[in-house]
Amino acid sequence: xxxxxxxxxxxxxxxxxxxxxxxxxxxxxxxxxxxxxxxxxxxxxxxxxxxxxxxxxxxxxxxxxxxxxxxxxxxxxxxxxxxxxxxxxxxxxxxxxxxxxxxxxxxxxxxxxxxxxxxxxxxxxxxxxxxxxxxxxxxxxxxxxxxxxxxxxxxxxxxxxxxxxxxxxxxxxxxxxxxxxxxxxxxxxxxxxxxxxxxxxxxxxxxxxxxxxxxxxxxxxxxxxxxxxxxxxxxxxxxxxxxxxxxxxxxxxxxxxxx
Amino acid sequence: xxxxxxxxxxxxxxxxxxxxxxxxxxxxxxxxxxxxxxxxxxxxxxxxxxxxxxxxxxxxxxxxxxxxxxxxxxxxxxxxxxxxxxxxxxxxxxxxxxxxxxxxxxxxx
Numbered sequence: 496x497x498x499x500x501x502x503x504x505x506x507x508x509x510x511x512x513x514x515x516x517x518x519x520x521x522x523x524x525x526x527x528x529x530x531x532x533x534x535x536x537x538x539x540x541x542x543x544x545x546x547x548x549x550x551x552x553x554x555x556x557x558x559x560x561x562x563x564x565x566x567x568x569x570x571x572x573x574x575x576x577x578x579x580x581x582x583x584x585x586x587x588x589x590x591x592x593x594x595x596x597x598x599x600x601x602x603x604x605x606x607x608x609x610x611x612x613x614x615x616x617x618x619x620x621x622x623x624x625x626x627x628x629x630x631x632x633x634x635x636x637x638x639x640x641x642x643x644x645x646x647x648x649x650x651x652x653x654x655x656x657x658x659x660x661x662x663x664x665x666x667x668x669x670x671x672x673x674x675x676x677x678x679x680x681x682x683x684x685x686x687x688x689x690x691x692x693x694x695x696x697x698x699x700x701x702x703x704x705x706x707x708x709x710x711x712x713x714x715x716x717x718x719x720x721x722x723x724x725x726x727x728x729x730x731x732x733x734x735x736x737x738x739x740x741x742x743x744x745x746x747x748x749x750x751x752x753x754x
Numbered sequence: 755x756x757x758x759x760x761x762x763x764x765x766x767x768x769x770x771x772x773x774x775x776x777x778x779x780x781x782x783x784x785x786x787x788x789x790x791x792x793x794x795x796x797x798x799x800x801x802x803x804x805x806x807x808x809x810x811x812x813x814x815x816x817x818x819x820x821x822x823x824x825x826x827x828x829x830x831x832x833x834x835x836x837x838x839x840x841x842x843x844x845x846x847x848x849x850x851x852x853x854x855x856x857x858x859x860x861x862x863x
Binding site: 512514613622624635644651654655667686687703705735 | 780782785787795811821840841
């Protein structure tokens with residue numbers, strides 16, 4: 496299996512796992528066990544568009560109960576003899592191997608997945624940012640031997656890219672270090688936010704310079720947050736920004752001189 | 755152009771590139787100080803690596819876990835992780851690794 500595998504380095508390790516929960520796109524070769532006319536294939540493939548029931552395969556990493564998954568797009572790119580080339584856009588956690596198998600059952604001849612390539616996971620796509628291990632190695636070599644990092648900067652992307660698909664909140668400089676220490680985000684610290692913030696959903700929290708501070712779980716949606724002048728807006732779940740990068744603005748017993 | 759404007763422009767650019775859109779509501783207009791913090795694309799090289807992600811084209815042979823271990827060593831960083839396992843390779847009857855070797859990496863999604 497090849498294709499898009501986002502990898503987070505050092506500090507980015509904390510948030511890279513979050514893309515697991517985002518939409519996926521695959522290109523797959525399905526091998527049928529007998530020849531079937533092309534029209535029949537297209538007809539059956541279209542049955543899989545929309546919500547499907549899927550039981551995870553025997554060899555899987557999740558509980559094997561039937562789950563509802565959505566196939567947003569499914570398209571026959573090509574077909575020849577017993578082979579079908581498919582493009583599938585689907586929910587995370589949809590098993591392509593199972594999809595190929597179920598397609599075989601519906602066609603009545605049996606089928607299995609022959610090859611698979613992931614072409615998208617959330618914000619990561621098969622575009623010019625997709626790099627091979629060899630390209631990474633070359634970029635590192637050039638930087639280490641010549642000190643030039645322009646190639647390295649094209650192969651390694653800022654951590655913020657892995658949060659591009661999420662609803663966003665920008666916070667004031669005065670709120671940054673408190674969040675870096677793990678505090679929840681309160682309304683007075685919010686400078687701006689996107690319209691798609693939803694309660695109980697993941698939200699990415701950035702400085703006004705666009706640096707990722709943390710991931711959080713929103714407590715309220717955008718409409719409610721706009722009207723708030725106090726109270727918690729999001730619970731901080733994953734902190735990326737190290738402590739002490741921004742100055743400390745919150746009051747402690749020491750700084751206010753009280754007991 | 756102010757630092758805040760540059761920061762927002764950066765976020766909008768990477769969001770658009772990923773096929774999404776930021777629809778902003780501004781609540782407070784304050785700008786950000788240049789005394790601390792840095793625009794994400796102006797980090798020092800070492801910081802760029804430590805706050806870096808790679809859109810890797812996984813090769814077909816090794817497991818996702820093995821690939822991450824190699825990258826960790828290449829970059830000489832203390833940790834690295836990946837988002838979503840891709841099983842090592844397709845299995846044709848009698849060819850390739852026996853299924854038992856797949857361990858927990860056989861998830862496709």
